[in-house]
Amino acid sequence: MIEDKNKLFALFLKTRKPSILAEFKKLRNRITSELRKAKVQYFQQLIQDASTSRPDRIWKIVNDALGLRTAAPNQFQMTVQGDLRQHQGPRPAAATRRGPCGPRGEGAATLVYYGGRRADAVCVHPEPGPSLLGCT
Known part of the structure; x- marks a missing residue:
């Protein structure tokens, strides 16, 4: 039909x-x-x-x-170089870059974007919490 x-x-x-x-x-x-x-x-x-x-x-x-979906929280926070940053509004889009990062090469590098602009490169390691550790 x-x-x-x-x-x-x-x-x-x-x-x-x-x-x-x-x-x-x-x-x-x-x-x-x-x-x-x-x-x-x-x-x-x-x-x-x-x-x-x-x-x-x-x-x-x-x-x-x-058609209702559970909404993501309107606030989130992350640690960048030891500085706790908070953000209001929708979560930023994040893209994961492949390859090792950090001094031991065991983390995954994640680039965080706010409104289409690159804001921070965040290395996430097995230890709790993200930290900015000179991604390679």
Whole structure:
């Protein structure tokens, strides 16, 4: 059915006939309606199954159905050269650079970005807590 919709739209783009556009819109709306109904039935069945066998999973299913996700904390902190830095707002994106770092070569170098700019190179070692130790 979705393939038919895509073919109709491609045909409309070639011909630009209003009748084909109207037919495409009818099919598109019917597909959207059926997808919504199927989604409702799917989550109803999940909740019904969970309520009898796994009641602890009900809230996870409800949150998935509503599109809710657990948010990351709005604050985080890290130690850079012995200085504790705190940040408000969303966590920065981090990219891990491959290869050894630090004096023993046993850590993983991580570059931390704030708003698209490189801010710090952080070496994470087996000892607790990140520290800035001259990554190589």
